[in-house]
Amino acid sequence: MIVDRFLSHRPRLWGNRLARRLIVLTVICNTVLSLFATGYQLFHRYERDVQDTMEIYDIFDQSFKASLAKSVWEFNFRQAEEILNGLASRRDVVFIELRTSTGQRLTQGQQQNTENVLSRSFQLVYDTPEGNRRPIGKLTMDISLEHVEELFWDQLVTILSANLLKTSLASIVMFVLFYSLVTRHLHHIASFVDRPDWSGNLTLDRARSEANDDLDSVVEAINTTYDRQKRYVDRQDEMNEELRQSNAKLVASNEELRQFSTIAAHDLQEPLRKIQIFGDLLRDEYTDGLDEQGQGYVDRMTQAAERQRLLIKDLLAYSKVSQSEQLFEPVHLNRILKQVLAEHESQLAAIDASVTVGTLPVVSGIEVLMTQLFDNLVSNAIKYRSPDRPLELNISVIDVAESDEGSICAISVSDNGIGFEEKYAEVILEPFKRLQSDISISGTGMGLAICRKIAQQHHGDLTAQGHAGEGSVFTVTLPVVKG
Incomplete structure (x- = not known):
């Protein structure tokens, strides 16, 4: 039944991205796991085969070393050569060299300078009947790992081929089963949801x-x-x-x-x-x-x-x-401050005020509202100046931060006026709020409220900080024009 459905839906089956993604992920997961398992298995097999190959060193050390030393001590080089021939006849031994302390040299095989050759040297010592140990020479034996590596690659190809065949068959079976049990029903659900009318209920075949x-x-x-x-x-x-x-x-x-x-x-x-x-x-x-x-x-x-x-x-x-229905445009704040200060020039000169204006950015806003904002802040500094000292007004940029909507600059307007207590920092920014009851100081309590509303209209804000008798700092945040 599943095979019949597979054959009847073959064009849609192979065009199904979800099923193709499933089989790709299955192959990748199985391949990765197989590679790890195969690598772990082959690594231990390779180590075991190398150890088996190196047993020739132990055999020589335990069985032939003493007899070879005796033959050299007795100058029986014929017997020594026979021992070397016996060692060289083993499958993985490619080169043997015997150098005596008297300068004689016996070799078997041909020395190879390759990476898959292991070499070990043995010092030949003869124990005399008098109990003395006499060094009589050195034997060097090279064994090849070529056979071990060939066996390793044969095993690797065999295991990977078997895993590839198993993974392919399992993926095809999963592919067909997933389509029959899930994907074709998802197609039916999608076509039902995409239909234009709202009649009937969804059922699965x-x-x-x-x-x-x-x-x-x-x-x-x-x-x-x-x-x-x-x-x-x-x-x-x-x-x-x-x-x-x-x-x-x-x-x-x-x-x-x-x-x-x-x-x-x-x-x-x-x-x-x-x-x-x-x-x-x-x-x-x-x-x-x-x-x-x-x-x-x-x-x-x-x-x-x-x-x-x-x-x-x-x-x-x-x-x-x-x-205000005016569109936002680039506004040069230094030009705005120049105009505002020019309007208050006589007042500032009369009170011997000192005004410092730093380099201000170009912001995105409405020029007439920006003029009103800074005019109100300057007027506020003049009205609430201290009678004990000349007014010092400082206007500068203190920070530029990046946000999701672009760059935002923070502009500080600070003075050394009469200030206010910190607990009133929010109160003075509300409409109709005045901390000074002296009617000689003109004002309606709306100036700072208008400033905050203008800043918020420009996607910014106005905050206040102050200390009674020391001065106040008003910080305006405004969006900066890019470029």
């Missing part, structure tokens, strides 16, 4: 068994998923339409909110301007009719109106940061 196997679990999971997906598809168009309507309402709501904030800011500022105008008129034209307390009331009224006007202005600027 095979005999059912009492216990479910892995394929049955896959089929059950697919059918369950299809039932759920079918219910979801019935509502998909309706949900997409609801989402489109919600998006349209959200866009319209954002547009209405933008128009409302602009109109509301204008309408709120108009009565404030009138309050300031009439307050100025009262102070300028009716000064004589107002006592000191009345003039104080007028001053407080105009100051409150000015603070309210600045607050509305800052709220409008804060809301416009996230509504």
